[in-house]
Amino acid sequence: MRTTATAFAPATVANLGPGFDFLGVAVEGQGDVVTATVRPDLPGGSVHITSMTGDNGRLSLDAAKNCCGIAASATLKLLGVSSCGVSLECTKGLPLGSGLGSSAASAAAAAWAVNALFGAPLTKADLVPAGLASEATVSGYHADNIAPAIMGGFVLVRSYDPKLALVPLTWGGDATQLWFCLVTPVFEAPTREMRAALPKNITMALHVANAAAGAGLVTGILNGDARMLGAALADDTIVEVARGPLIPGFAAVKEAAIAAGAYGCTISGAGPTIVAIAPERDKGVAIAKAMADAFRTHGKLEVGYAACAQLCADGAREVAPGGGAQSPADKVIRLV
Amino acid sequence: MRTTATAFAPATVANLGPGFDFLGVAVEGQGDVVTATVRPDLPGGSVHITSMTGDNGRLSLDAAKNCCGIAASATLKLLGVSSCGVSLECTKGLPLGSGLGSSAASAAAAAWAVNALFGAPLTKADLVPAGLASEATVSGYHADNIAPAIMGGFVLVRSYDPKLALVPLTWGGDATQLWFCLVTPVFEAPTREMRAALPKNITMALHVANAAAGAGLVTGILNGDARMLGAALADDTIVEVARGPLIPGFAAVKEAAIAAGAYGCTISGAGPTIVAIAPERDKGVAIAKAMADAFRTHGKLEVGYAACAQLCADGAREVAPGGGAQSPADKVIRLV
Numbered sequence A, B: 001m002r003t004t005a006t007a008f009a010p011a012t013v014a015n016l017g018p019g020f021d022f023l024g025v026a027v028e029g030q031g032d033v034v035t036a037t038v039r040p041d042l043p044g045g046s047v048h049i050t051s052m053t054g055d056n057g058r059l060s061l062d063a064a065k066n067c068c069g070i071a072a073s074a075t076l077k078l079l080g081v082s083s084c085g086v087s088l089e090c091t092k093g094l095p096l097g098s099g100l101g102s103s104a105a106s107a108a109a110a111a112w113a114v115n116a117l118f119g120a121p122l123t124k125a126d127l128v129p130a131g132l133a134s135e136a137t138v139s140g141y142h143a144d145n146i147a148p149a150i151m152g153g154f155v156l157v158r159s160y161d162p163k164l165a166l167v168p169l170t171w172g173g174d175a176t177q178l179w180f181c182l183v184t185p186v187f188e189a190p191t192r193e194m195r196a197a198l199p200k201n202i203t204m205a206l207h208v209a210n211a212a213a214g215a216g217l218v219t220g221i222l223n224g225d226a227r228m229l230g231a232a233l234a235d236d237t238i239v240e241v242a243r244g245p246l247i248p249g250f251a252a253v254k255e256a257a258i259a260a261g262a263y264g265c266t267i268s269g270a271g272p273t274i275v276a277i278a279p280e281r282d283k284g285v286a287i288a289k290a291m292a293d294a295f296r297t298h299g300k301l302e303v304g305y306a307a308c309a310q311l312c313a314d315g316a317r318e319v320a321p322g323g324g325a326q327s328p329a330d331k332v333i334r335l336v
Helices: A067-079 A102-117 A124-138 A146-151 A191-196 A204-222 A226-233 A239-246 A250-259 A281-298 B067-079 B102-117 B124-138 B146-151 B191-196 B204-222 B226-233 B239-246 B250-259 B281-298
Strands: A004-014 A023-039 A047-053 A085-091 A154-159 A165-169 A179-185 A201-203 A264-267 A274-278 A303-310 A332-334 B004-014 B023-039 B047-053 B085-091 B154-159 B165-169 B179-185 B201-203 B264-267 B274-278 B303-310 B332-334
Touching: A004 A102, A004 A146, A004 A179, A023 A067, A023 A102, A023 A146, A023 A179, A023 A204, A023 A303, A023 A332, A047 A067, A067 A085, A067 A102, A067 A124, A085 A102, A102 A124, A102 A146, A124 A146, A146 A154, A146 A165, A154 B204, A165 A204, A165 B204, A179 A281, A191 A239, A201 A204, A201 B204, A204 A226, A204 B154, A204 B165, A204 B201, A204 B204, A226 A264, A226 A274, A239 A250, A239 A264, A250 A264, A250 A274, A250 A281, A274 A281, A281 A303, A281 A332, B004 B102, B004 B146, B004 B179, B023 B067, B023 B102, B023 B146, B023 B179, B023 B204, B023 B303, B023 B332, B047 B067, B067 B085, B067 B102, B067 B124, B085 B102, B102 B124, B102 B146, B124 B146, B146 B154, B146 B165, B165 B204, B179 B281, B191 B239, B201 B204, B204 B226, B226 B264, B226 B274, B239 B250, B239 B264, B250 B264, B250 B274, B250 B281, B274 B281, B281 B303, B281 B332
Parallel strands: A047 A085, B047 B085
Antiparallel strands: A004 A023, A023 A085, A023 A154, A154 A165, A179 A274, A179 A303, A201 B201, A264 A274, A303 A332, B004 B023, B023 B085, B023 B154, B154 B165, B179 B274, B179 B303, B264 B274, B303 B332
């Protein structure tokens, strides 16, 4: 048994337009880092949060109310550890309420760090339920951020009932042929409020149209067809119409992305981050820049993050203590 | 210009559980045959139906009210033919109102025969709108039967608006690893009544569950994973629950299919044909037999057709006059 392990988990884009609540993808760039330390002095199976940075003091250090703490505790339970406790130090690279899977990244990094501490006996898929326990407490019972944050790549959340069924969807093209343009304004869109904006019921016609678009999304992913993926992602007539108006400048940002050559554009997670799909790096950089400009001009918002990033195939991974959270420069170009 | 051409088009399974209204597949076995003949004596662009067999005298010979006639007329329009008319002889191999795409097969065969008559300048995808014009008149504006009846294989009807977008989905496995068990009782389930049974509105939770299952269906197809395809096909919580009870014995037939080893089972089209997925030929034959027995015992219905068939990759195709409508014996095993 080691005494300490540090893990990184990436940002994730959930919902993906018609993939609402069942499809998510991990992206290179920002992420959260958690260091777990074995603490024989703590009660067996217990978790103590030693420090939390990058959250501007907003997150609770009570392990029972914190993403890292809940995920670490659930992981210890899965591992059957009762001989010692664990302490956590968390460094958040992702802003809260940004639509980039901030809580999932913390939970994924904590779960992977704790698993690593005990020799990594559990697989990534095994660990998703531990992260889901955390998500259920802080933002609702949805696996579309936590599954890709741990497993990497695109993950289809096929069903929750009778048991959680996850299907990794392998991007069918070259990694350099799919770029995610991500722009986050300085504007917090709380997940609960964004959920409240959704219709409770929809017509069969809307269901069929969105389900067909979701099928197009999966086809685009598996066939490595960024154009089909982008077009499908933008073809959501249920969620985007309800949430878009709650994000100042959204319509202008989407228009700017398409005008700059994006294959599609929609809200990332519950927003306010907007995601667009680009076929190659340079075009992706130009699209992200146009989106950021549109947020400033039309949304009257500052931009906190703007980048053009590749798919993150790895998901959660162990890194050197205090470092390793940065993606290679050829996989993410950060503008802001 | 030739004087005559004969085409065959196959049966199709539409809906496929959560693929309701956007996914269909062509299957080997039964189908319809149409012979088109150039008629310089008829008004330019006009269509005359000379004979119709296999419909028990139920279909109109008025070309404006008949699937073959409407599709042939629309094809002549697409071809820009105004110098002559065309006469049609149609032999129906598919029973009406069976859920096997009977009207689509007639329309597809007619469209392909007329196109062949003039040197086949139009592609199969070009011809789908001609068939759709026919479907819209006789059974509603849905392309999930007509698209695979013409193009073959699985076809995703990605959208209708702003224009019809069709995506062929290539089965990712070996052709011998996917068998469709099809059992048709002697019981007519009229499309309109089956449509009326559907809910007008559904909850978001049902939408997400069915869209995720639809995504699983597409993943199973593209990855050549019959087990995933079958499980997704059976995991429909919107359409099957509404229509199943209208088909006597449905629950028992589905249960018998699963007990005999089917990966999944649901209603084909608007029924009453039931379709199950089998991984190999011999198991498929046993499943089809069990389904037929269950229809007789529990549904108290005669069985009109029971077979175990492969995917029909070809779709509509030219055949020798008066023949060629049979699939090779290794691609379909007919029990009834």
